[in-house]
Structure formats: C-alpha cells, structure tokens
Amino acid sequence: MKKSLYMDIYGRISSDILSGNIAPGEKIPSKRQMQALLSVSQTTVETAYGALAAEGYIYSRAGSGYYACEIEKPACRAPLPDEITPDEPEPPFGISLSADDTDTSVFPYSAWAKITRETLCGDARLLKRGDPAGDMELRREICSYLREIRGVSCVPGQITVGAGMEYVTGMILQLLPIDAAFALEDPGYKSVYKRLSLAGKSICPVPVDENGLLVGSLSKTPADIVYVTPSHQFPTGVTMPVSRRASLLRWANEKEERYIIEDDYDSEFRYSAKTVPAMQGMDENRKVIYIGTFSRALAPSIRIAYAVLPPALLKKYKELSGDLSSTVSRFEQQTLAAFMNRGLYTRHLRRAGNLYRQKQTLFRSVLSKTPGLRVSGAEAGLHFLVTVEGKSESELKRAAEKEGIRVFGLSDFRCRKSAEDEKSGTLIIGFAGLSLEKIESCAETLRRVWSEL
Amino acid sequence: MKKSLYMDIYGRISSDILSGNIAPGEKIPSKRQMQALLSVSQTTVETAYGALAAEGYIYSRAGSGYYACEIEKPACRAPLPDEITPDEPEPPFGISLSADDTDTSVFPYSAWAKITRETLCGDARLLKRGDPAGDMELRREICSYLREIRGVSCVPGQITVGAGMEYVTGMILQLLPIDAAFALEDPGYKSVYKRLSLAGKSICPVPVDENGLLVGSLSKTPADIVYVTPSHQFPTGVTMPVSRRASLLRWANEKEERYIIEDDYDSEFRYSAKTVPAMQGMDENRKVIYIGTFSRALAPSIRIAYAVLPPALLKKYKELSGDLSSTVSRFEQQTLAAFMNRGLYTRHLRRAGNLYRQKQTLFRSVLSKTPGLRVSGAEAGLHFLVTVEGKSESELKRAAEKEGIRVFGLSDFRCRKSAEDEKSGTLIIGFAGLSLEKIESCAETLRRVWSEL
Numbered sequence: 047m048k049k050s051l052y053m054d055i056y057g058r059i060s061s062d063i064l065s066g067n068i069a070p071g072e073k074i075p076s077k078r079q080m081q082a083l084l085s086v087s088q089t090t091v092e093t094a095y096g097a098l099a100a101e102g103y104i105y106s107r108a109g110s111g112y113y114a115c116e117i118e119k120p121a122c123r124a125p126l127p128d129e130i131t132p133d134e135p136e137p138p139f140g141i142s143l144s145a146d147d148t149d150t151s152v153f154p155y156s157a158w159a160k161i162t163r164e165t166l167c168g169d170a171r172l173l174k175r176g177d178p179a180g181d182m183e184l185r186r187e188i189c190s191y192l193r194e195i196r197g198v199s200c201v202p203g204q205i206t207v208g209a210g211m212e213y214v215t216g217m218i219l220q221l222l223p224i225d226a227a228f229a230l231e232d233p234g235y236k237s238v239y240k241r242l243s244l245a246g247k248s249i250c251p252v253p254v255d256e257n258g259l260l261v262g263s264l265s266k267t268p269a270d271i272v273y274v275t276p277s278h279q280f281p282t283g284v285t286m287p288v289s290r291r292a293s294l295l296r297w298a299n300e301k302e303e304r305y306i307i308e309d310d311y312d313s314e315f316r317y318s319a320k321t322v323p324a325m326q327g328m329d330e331n332r333k334v335i336y337i338g339t340f341s342r343a344l345a346p347s348i349r350i351a352y353a354v355l356p357p358a359l360l361k362k363y364k365e366l367s368g369d370l371s372s373t374v375s376r377f378e379q380q381t382l383a384a385f386m387n388r389g390l391y392t393r394h395l396r397r398a399g400n401l402y403r404q405k406q407t408l409f410r411s412v413l414s415k416t417p418g419l420r421v422s423g424a425e426a427g428l429h430f431l432v433t434v435e436g437k438s439e440s441e442l443k444r445a446a447e448k449e450g451i452r453v454f455g456l457s458d459f460r461c462r463k464s465a466e467d468e469k470s471g472t473l474i475i476g477f478a479g480l481s482l483e484k485i486e487s488c489a490e491t492l493r494r495v496w497s498e499l
Numbered sequence: 500m501k502k503s504l505y506m507d508i509y510g511r512i513s514s515d516i517l518s519g520n521i522a523p524g525e526k527i528p529s530k531r532q533m534q535a536l537l538s539v540s541q542t543t544v545e546t547a548y549g550a551l552a553a554e555g556y557i558y559s560r561a562g563s564g565y566y567a568c569e570i571e572k573p574a575c576r577a578p579l580p581d582e583i584t585p586d587e588p589e590p591p592f593g594i595s596l597s598a599d600d601t602d603t604s605v606f607p608y609s610a611w612a613k614i615t616r617e618t619l620c621g622d623a624r625l626l627k628r629g630d631p632a633g634d635m636e637l638r639r640e641i642c643s644y645l646r647e648i649r650g651v652s653c654v655p656g657q658i659t660v661g662a663g664m665e666y667v668t669g670m671i672l673q674l675l676p677i678d679a680a681f682a683l684e685d686p687g688y689k690s691v692y693k694r695l696s697l698a699g700k701s702i703c704p705v706p707v708d709e710n711g712l713l714v715g716s717l718s719k720t721p722a723d724i725v726y727v728t729p730s731h732q733f734p735t736g737v738t739m740p741v742s743r744r745a746s747l748l749r750w751a752n753e754k755e756e757r758y759i760i761e762d763d764y765d766s767e768f769r770y771s772a773k774t775v776p777a778m779q780g781m782d783e784n785r786k787v788i789y790i791g792t793f794s795r796a797l798a799p800s801i802r803i804a805y806a807v808l809p810p811a812l813l814k815k816y817k818e819l820s821g822d823l824s825s826t827v828s829r830f831e832q833q834t835l836a837a838f839m840n841r842g843l844y845t846r847h848l849r850r851a852g853n854l855y856r857q858k859q860t861l862f863r864s865v866l867s868k869t870p871g872l873r874v875s876g877a878e879a880g881l882h883f884l885v886t887v888e889g890k891s892e893s894e895l896k897r898a899a900e901k902e903g904i905r906v907f908g909l910s911d912f913r914c915r916k917s918a919e920d921e922k923s924g925t926l927i928i929g930f931a932g933l934s935l936e937k938i939e940s941c942a943e944t945l946r947r948v949w950s951e952l
Contacts, residue, residue, distance in 0.1 A: 056776060060781075100878075101739075162619055166612040166615055170604075173603035173798035197506055197509070209666070209826035212824075212826075213666065240819070240822070287554050288513070289555050291554070318553075322550050322554055346628035347628065347830070348830075371663055371794065371802065373663055375802050375831050
C-alpha cells in the first residue's frame with residue numbers, strides 16, 4: 047500500500063467536491079491523466095478512485111469516465127478550536143511525597159525479562175483470546191498466594207484478573223444492582239469516590255476512627271455496598287480489629303443484597319510481627335468481594351489486579367463476561383504466573399519489604415527528633431502519617447512547599463472538610479519513591495521548617 | 500516468611516475463639532508452649548500471636564500470658580453453597596465460524612519477541628506509572644497510522660490508549676452525559692448493547708439498510724449519541740457512502756451534545772481497490788469519536804485499543820484521568836510503538852490481508868457453485884454474509900450444526916427479531932480462524948447441506 051499517496055489524491059478530490067470547487071456532475075480527470083499528472087502508479091490512482099467511488103464522491107459512466115456526485119454538505123460549520131493544548135507541565139516541586147509512589151529500583155528486572163523471553167518463545171496458543179477472567183495458570187498462583195499469605199478462602203475459579211484496580215472496581219459495579227448506594231471510608235480513596243460518582247452511583251461517606259470504618263455510622267446510611275481497606279486503612283493507616291470486622295460482617299448479613307468490597311491495600315508490606323490476614327477469611331456467608339493489585343508490589347506500569355468473587359456474583363460475572371476478553375495481555379499474565387510459581391514473587395516481596403522498612407525507619411527517626419510530631423499508621427505500607435499538634439494542615443503544607451516539598455494532608459482525602467484538620471494538621475508521608483539519601487535530607491528539612499512554625 | 504505455618508496457628512486459634520471452643524477470657528497456650536507443641540520456630544509463633552492480638556482475638560496481660568477476647572459473632576450463618584462449579588465445557592462443534600476469530604499463524608512472532616526483549620533490556624523508567632492516556636511514543640505512531648492510512652484528522656495528544664475496545668468504550672461513556680440515550684445499529688454488536696444496558700443507559704436500536712445506519716430513523720429517536728461502523732458495518736458488512744455520512748454528520752451538528760462514535764471495525768483488511776477512509780476525516784465540527792483496536796489485526800491476546808477524542812471531550816478526559824493509570828502495560832505499549840515505527844505493522848497488515856483475502860476467495864468460490872446462495876459484505880474484514888433464498892435462518896443453522904459446524908445468523912445480532920430472517924436466512928461466515936484446508940471442506944459441506952434443503 048502506498049501510504050499517503052492515494053490518500054493525497056483522495057483527499058484533494060473529495061474536499062474539492064465537498065467545497066464545491068468541483069461541481070456536481072462535473073467530469074474529473076481520467077485515471078490515466080491523473081497518473082501522468084502526479085507521476086504515481088496505476089494502483090495508487092485506482093485505489094484513490096475506488097475509495098471515492100465506494101463512498102459516493104464520484105461515479106463512473108461506462109466508456110465516458112468519472113463524474114462528481116451531488117453531496118449534501120454537513121450543515122453549520124462551527125469555527126474550529128485552536129490546536130489541542132499540550133499537557134500542562136509537571137508542578138515545580140523538587141520532591142513529592144505521594145503515597146502512590148513506589149521504588150522501582152527493586153524490581154527484579156533480569157528475572158522478569160528472562161521469564162518474558164521464555165513466554166514469548168513458547169506457546170503460540172497464547173495469541174488466542176483467553177478466558178475473560180484470566181489465564182488459569184495465573185489464577186491458580188494468585189489463589190495459592192492469597193490462601194497462604196493472606197488467609198483468603200478461595201478456589202482459582204473465583205479469581206478474576208483485570209487491568210488495574212480501577213478496571214476491577216468497574217467490573218464489580220456491573221455485578222451489583224445498578225441503583226445500589228455505596229458507603230466509602232472518609233477519609234479514603236478520592237479516586238474510588240470519583241469513579242463511583244462518574245458512574246452515577248449515590249455515595250455515603252462514613253467516618254473512620256482509630257479502628258477503621260464506623261459500622262454504627264454505616265448502619266445509618268442507605269448504603270448496601272461498602273468499600274473498605276481493613277488491613278491498612280487508606281489514608282489513616284489503621285488496622286481494623288476483629289471485633290469491628292465481625293460487626294461489619296454482621297451488617298452485611300442483615301440483607302441479602304449487601305456486600306463488602308475489601309481492598310487489601312498495601313497488605314504486602316507489613317513492618318511489625320503483626321501480619322494481619324484478610325477479612326475475607328472470616329466471612330462465612332460469602333459477603334466479601336476481595337480485591338488486590340500487583341501494580342504497587344511489582345511496578346506501577348504492570349497493570350494486573352484481581353478480585354475474588356463470592357459465588358453469587360461469580361455466577362453473574364460468568365453470564366456477563368462470556369463475550370468479553372481479558373483486559374490483560376496473556377504474555378504478561380503468563381510471565382507473572384511463572385514468576386510466582388518459581389517463588390520469585392514472595393522473594394521479591396521480602397526484598398522490597400526490607401527496603402521499604404529501612405526507608406520508613408530512617409524517615410521516622412529523623413522526624414522523631416522534634417517533640418510535638420506524632421507518627422501513626424506506620425505498621426504497614428508505603429506511607430505513614432505525621433500529626434503536628436497545634437499547627438494547621440495548610441500551615442504545614444505551605445512550609446514544606448516553600449522548600450520544594452509537596453505533601454498531602456488528610457483533608458486531601460476527605461469527602462467533607464473537617465475543622466479538626468485546621469487545628470492539628472495530619473500529613474500523609476509517602477516515602478517509597480525517594481532514595482535513602484533523599485529521605486534523610488527531606489525529613490531533615492521538614493523537621494526543621496515544621497519546628498520553626 | 501513461613502508461608503502457611505503461622506497462618507495455621509492463627510487459623511486454629513481464631514476459629515476456636517469465634518466458635519466458642521475457647522471461651523472469652525480463657526487463657527491460651529503461651530508462645531513457648533505453642534512452639535514446643537508444634538515444633539515451629541519462635542518467629543512463626545510470634546507472627547501468629549501478633550496477628551491475633553492486632554486483630555483483637557487475643558490480648559496479653561503483663562507477666563501472665565495471652566487470653567481470648569470476647570467477640571460478638573457475625574449473625575445468621577447461612578448454609579454455604581457447594582463448591583464453585585467449574586466452567587462449562589466448550590460446545591461440541593468441530594468448527595465454529597465466528598466473526599470474532601482471527602488467524603494467529605501470521606503473527607510476526609520473532610519480530611515481536613525481539614522488540615519485546617529490547618524493550619525489557621532498555622529503560623527502567625518504563626516501570627514507572629505512565630501517562631493515563633498511554634505512552635507518547637505509541638500515541639505518535641497510532642496518530643501517523645491513522646492520518647496516513649485511515650485519513651483521520653488528529654494529533655497525538657488526542658489519542659487515548661486502553662486495554663481493549665470494551666475498556667475504551669467504557670471510558671468514553673464516562674465523558675458523555677450520564678443520562679444520554681444511545682443509538683445502536685440493529686443488527687449490530689451485541690456486546691456493545693450489553694455493556695450499555697449494564698451501565699444503565701437507554702438504548703435506541705436503529706435499522707440498517709444496504710448503505711448502513713438509517714439516519715432518518717435515528718432522527719426519530721431521543722438518542723444524542725450514536726455508535727456506528729461505517730467502514731464495514733457489523734455484521735452486514737456494508738460500507739456507508741459519503742452522502743449518508745454527510746447526513747449523519749448533519750444530525751450530529753444539530754445539537755451541541757450530540758456525538759458519533761465511529762468504530763472503524765475491520766478497516767485494516769480490505770480486498771477491493773476501494774480503500775475507504777474513516778468518516779472522522781470528513782468531520783469539520785469535531786463530533787466524531789474515532790475508536791479502533793489492535794486485537795484483531797495483531798492477536799486477540801494483545802489488549803490494545805484506542806480512541807481519538809474530539810477537543811471538548813479531551814478536555815473532560817484530562818480532568819477525569821489525572822489520578823488514573825493506563826490500563827496497558829508500558830512494556831507492551833513500547834513494543835507496539837517500536838513495531839509500528841519500524842514499518843513492521845504495515846508489513847504485517849499486508850501479509851495478513853493477503854492470507855485473509857485468499858481464505859475468503861476460496862470460501863466464496865466453493866459456495867458460489869450453488870445457485871440461490873448470495874454472498875454480500877465481502878469487500879472487507881474477517882467475515883462475509885451468505886443469504887439463501889427461501890430458506891429460514893434456523894433451517895440453515897440446523898443443517899450446518901448437524902455436520903458439526905456452528906454458524907451465526909443475522910438474528911443473533913439483532914435487538915429486535917425480524918420476520919425477514921425466517922423467510923430468507925442470512926448467515927455470518929467468519930472464515931479467519933480456519934486453515935485453507937479446513938475452509939475448503941467446510942465450505943463444501945455447507946454448500947452440500949444447504950442445497951439439499
């Protein structure tokens with residue numbers, strides 16, 4: 047195919063016809079003329095004329111040549127907007143302490159590359175459409191991991207793999223009643239809040255205390271679905287104790303259509319001896335939809351997340367997904383499956399966990415030199431919280447920003463503003479993306495500017 | 500981490516507490532006793548007890564040991580459903596002529612594997628979260644391809660990459676008014692129909708004639724958004740001529756909130772000289788959302804599709820997508836970008852197109868031996884239609900199924916049943932997945948059983 051040549055000819059003639067430069071019924075140059083005129087091949091001209099004829103721009107009369115068709119033009123030519131504006135430049139912060147960041151330097155590049163090569167040399171069947179829920183090899187590995195490490199009660203058939211947490215959450219929405227109201231932790235994930243609002247769902251924010259989501263407040267809402275992060279609440283970092291979990295499960299059991307979405311956020315990295323199993327394992331009534339992702343533990347650019355569906359929803363999922371394809375490349379699914387199967391994933395989690403623990407310890411040890419700074423939510427995950435008594439969140443942020451450090455506060459994750467944030471500011475310190483050197487200087491700066499306030 | 504050992508201990512004690520076998524306030528064995536009892540390491544026991552304490556199953560009294568907490572149990576233990584039923588076995592057809600199938604034997608395995616290896620050896624920055632709309636390298640390549648081969652008017656910033664057509668369509672839904680009604684071609688894509696119903700959208704089926712969607716009928720519906728396949732209507736295979744396209748664009752221009760989703764289905768494979776550019780290129784008022792995929796042209800297991808957003812929707816997309824991640828692995832994005840950049844994609848399309856043309860020609864040449872069989876929609880794509888005068892669709896299907904051949908009929912893709920299908924049956928012949936040898940015998944069988952009816 048001559049890429050742009052035929053399109054050139056097509057474009058010139060069609061726009062001349064649309065603009066009226068070539069009048070309806072007017073004869074257009076013959077193919078031979080056009081070929082000589084532009085010094086192009088016969089095929090190029092034939093392709094262009096074929097396209098013009100197929101679309102009804104021109105028609106041929108036997109033995110006479112080609113003529114322009116009469117075309118009613120699209121009405122109301124609006125003025126065209128200016129060129130697409132390029133994306134805005136990044137904010138001018140030298141350092142951003144976002145809880146989303148991870149350290150990609152621990153990614154097991156060579157092992158991953160080696161397995162990918164093997165996967166690509168292997169089975170041509172991997173080019174075919176796979177199971178919409180994901181390849182069974184990967185679902186088996188995820189299932190074993192969840193059973194052994196997270197105490198999740200499941201079989202591989204319950205696991206559904208998808209391209210990231212947003213995708214998996216969106217998929218779950220399709221399995222739940224369309225008019226179901228959702229309860230969300232407040233403070234909590236803004237992005238889940240946003241996705242649900244966009245999907246037109248009604249949302250009930252529920253406050254969080256030092257034991258996580260308040261089930262009493264939840265009961266007062268019309269919500270039948272609740273989205274919780276019991277292992278390491280985002281962003282407060284608290285762990286929901288078993289008694290609270292039991293009341294949450296009781297809430298779910300009160301009505302048939304109630305479900306709990308358990309986002310096992312940052313469960314891969316825990317720094318105390320207290321390894322906390324997933325709530326799903328406590329649930330005997332199949333009310334918990336368990337979700338997790340590999341994007342934080344492995345690398346943000348690897349888009350593999352998963353859900354463990356309770357039997358009732360699994361049935362619905364199978365009805366809906368028959369004509370779909372998985373959203374994850376099968377090559378990558380198979381690579382991850384082999385990576386897990388060879389024990390490389392748990393080894394990676396250990397290595398990464400040690401590095402993150404080291405980073406967190408360093409950050410906290412510098413901050414703790416200053417009295418009045420209180421650290422919390424530090425048992426797990428890639429962020430912790432620091433509260434500065436008597437200083438407002440906005441003061442603390444401004445002081446950091448003056449030094450080129452961007453920090454986020456609790457209020458950034460609240461559905462409703464809280465007067466408390468202005469009395470004692472609590473900041474979310476995402477430390478994973480910084481090198482140890484940077485952590486030291488950054489923590490030192492924060493400590494200094496905050497104690498000077 | 501001792502994988503299942505600590506979980507064993509945790510599981511036994513927690514379920515004994517939950518079931519009442521260990522009463523509230525009862526002392527549980529000391530860590531040392533437990534260690535000796537089970538011959539496990541100190542760390543294992545400490546991890547288990549730590550988890551039990553963290554979740555509130557047990558508490559410690561200084562110098563005295565561990566005791567069971569009082570836990571209110573989740574109410575109403577429903578009987579558990581039986582084991583998850585395994586997926587149903589595939590239907591017992593020897594051959595399925597699905598229009599979804601492709602021929603993966605032409606996939607350029609070695610070139611793809613080579614570029615993947617290069618991508619994996621390369622830039623560690625690829626592990627980081629990328630642009631939610633996709634890596635710019637890939638968007639640039641898609642943009643050039645669309646401009647040169649499909650006549651689409653766009654810049655790379657307008658391209659959004661996502662994990663498959665369903666994902667991209669779902670993303671577009673979020674950019675359109677939540678209560679917008681959608682017009683769909685009837686017959687058309689059942690899966691789009693299903694997705695939209697699940698999303699709670701109101702749907703207006705619009706009939707299709709030999710020039711595609713009937714714009715007159717569309718105008719009578721309350722729909723403001725229309726989903727069309729103008730290049731090769733699915734499933735009828737007709738091409739919408741320019742005059743019909745112009746009226747469709749005029750319809751869109753009548754109201755500000757109207758949009759056309761142009762699914763450029765199977766545009767990669769055209770067998771006549773008539774290469775038909777995309778409708779988007781005709782649109783001067785930025786009313787067309789153009790969508791396409793690589794899953795059919797490359798391989799079904801590669802999940803990369805894209806949309807070209809008009810400026811107004813692009814603005815909205817940027818507001819919404821700030822906190823999202825792309826749904827496509829960056830390794831695969833970069834592999835595809837390099838593959839296109841080196842001209843391998845257009846070369847692959849030529850090779851695959853030749854093979855598909857050969858398959859289609861063979862299939863048609865066998866069928867055409869029988870009078871009364873009429874082939875249509877064969878100018879492009881991986882399926883064509885065959886109509887058998889005077890025979891009902893169900894008769895034709897049954898006759899094929901007796902021979903182990905599964906065929907789909909027009910009625911499988913209709914929103915509303917049509918009496919016509921029972922007068923003259925029209926079947927959709929997806930030929931891409933069969934080898935040339937199988938095509939010959941399969942076509943011969945169909946010809947025979949249909950002419951015997």
